[in-house]
Amino acid sequence: NLISYPRVLAILDRFAIEGNGFRGAADANHVFLGDQPCLVVAASPVSLVVLPGPHIPIGDIALRVRAGGHDAGPFPVTGVLLDFSGPAEAPTAGAEGKLILRVHGTTEPLAVDVRNASPEIIQFLHGNMQRLGTSGGEQNIVPVELKFLASGNYMVTAWLAPGDAANSQGRN
Numbered sequence: 001n002l003i004s005y006p007r008v009l010a011i012l013d014r015f016a017i018e019g020n021g022f023r024g025a026a027d028a029n030h031v032f033l034g035d036q037p038c039l040v041v042a043a044s045p046v047s048l049v050v051l052p053g054p055h056i057p058i059g060d061i062a063l064r065v066r067a068g069g070h071d072a073g074p075f076p077v078t079g080v081l082l083d084f085s086g087p088a089e090a091p092t093a094g095a096e097g098k099l100i101l102r103v104h105g106t107t108e109p110l111a112v113d114v115r116n117a118s119p120e121i122i123q124f125l126h127g128n129m130q131r132l133g134t135s136g137g138e139q140n141i142v143p144v145e146l147k148f149l150a151s152g153n154y155m156v157t158a159w160l161a162p163g164d165a166a167n168s169q170g171r172n
Contacts, residue, residue: 030067
């Protein structure tokens with residue numbers, strides 16, 4: 001029996017399903033989003049860790065689980081894609097600017113965690129790890145204010161915040 005699963009999940013990030021009746025070997029459990037199979041990366045009799053993958057559609061989709069000859073679902077979930085856009089031209093050291101994090105797949109405002117993985121190149125103005133709320137609506141964005149410390153490539157990451165009310169667990 002499937003007990004809990006995320007109502008909103010990022011299609012490029014892993015997520016957990018908790019319940020019972022799962023198999024201890026990851027490849028003995030099968031998870032589908034829509035009609036697309038997902039990769040089960042870890043399993044125990046009470047939980048699965050699942051990586052959806054880029055082939056999963058964004059928007060409203062159905063989650064199904066098959067383990068030990070039993071099927072659970074479909075359960076309604078929303079698949080989202082998080083992506084950043086930055087300044088069009090290369091900024092100079094000392095310049096301030098912003099990255100825009102956009103959520104594709106829902107108009108619902110979401111809490112997201114963002115991390116600066118290149119503190120020698122850029123500095124977030126409010127700390128290199130931040131929890132932010134997206135605007136919701138058609139744009140569904142959140143700006144991340146930053147300062148450019150040096151020229152070069154930088155890396156930032158974002159994921160859905162754990163425990164966010166909008167990402168609360170479905171229970172069945």
